Amino acid sequence: MTITCDVTNTGSREGDEVVQLYTHEVVTSVTTYEKNLRGFERVHLQPGEKRTVTFNLTRDDLALWDRQLHFVVEPGKFKIMIGSGSEDIRLTGEFQITGS
Secondary structure, X not given: OEEEEEEEOOOOOOEEXXXXXXXXXXXXXXXXXXXXXXXXXXXXXXXXXXXXEEEEOOHHHHOEEOOOOOEEOOOEEEEEEEEOOOOOEEEXXXXXXXXX
């Protein structure tokens, strides 16, 4: 799965931003973390510059160890969160995995 977001420097000076991608499966058969860091990218932006950042999620990024100790992707709703840190989420979305 490919996820993209646009990052814009709205300030008057050039600078860096670290764009971080987190996932969370809403309901699972085992306890999981609230936010799982799945990717990050540092971008350098001039004042007013906008850049598209692209992340690729793989099957392994969505899998977990179930109660039978199998590494599986469980059907259900996943949240996507993008921000400059786990406590500074600026963009959210979700998607659904169906079947087994």
